[in-house]
Amino acid sequence: MKETMRPRYEARAKILKAMAHPSRLMMIEELQKQERCVNELTEMIGADTSTVSKHLSVLKNAGLVTDEKRANCVYYSLRCACVMDFIGCVEDVLAARSADHQKIMKSCKK
């Protein structure tokens, strides 16, 4: 691999990796609608608070969310709305894939 490009691919991979978890995807989608504190997200996800907290720190570490302490809660919010474009892209891939499947299924029936 061209070594000059390596850091760039690593940076991209880091972002993708941070998103590559069902719970984190769910949180991202929720945070796109509105900011939320750890507690609220924990209820939503249905896992241990510490687990959710760690997921959030993964997202924060990747620069996808920011946090702000207010009152006695820590509110997380999406750092840039463009993250949501991903979801659309993923859905396109899923749609393309299932279209392929259907094509295959149809050709089997013949």
Next chain:
Amino acid sequence: MKETMRPRYEARAKILKAMAHPSRLMMIEELQKQERCVNELTEMIGADTSTVSKHLSVLKNAGLVTDEKRANCVYYSLRCACVMDFIGCVEDVLAARSADHQKIMKSCKK
């Protein structure tokens, strides 16, 4: 988490996870330009053939690439071009992040 949505988030996560590796991102980008056999990709990546083969099977498993045996080589190609939209999205995030950084740097100088 709403249990009806869980499979959907899992499907999305699977796609993202498959892409979340520097070598695999590089291969995707290359395959978008043209199909390539394992050998060619191996040279490009600079890892063991078996490693590259396993990366390819990850991508195949996620439905991102297809393979076709011709002559004595296995040619891989991108299954749907929309995968490349991702890269654009990731770059947007990276750009937004670095814009934030610069803002912070500027505000520090004042």
Next chain:
DNA sequence: TTCTTATTTGGCCATATAGCCAAATAGCCA
């Protein structure tokens, strides 16, 4: 058939991840 090249698979090891529980920390409020 035997050699050769291309690819995949299995084995092994080191490292990373996800999850839970328990403990530490931070800040509000009485």
Next chain:
DNA sequence: TGGCTATTTGGCTATATGGCCAAATAAGAA
């Protein structure tokens, strides 16, 4: 201050991942 709530951190275990080497497989070429 002391108690309460929210959150993070540390410790632990189970599992997954990435990498290499070596061996198995597949298919063309001699």
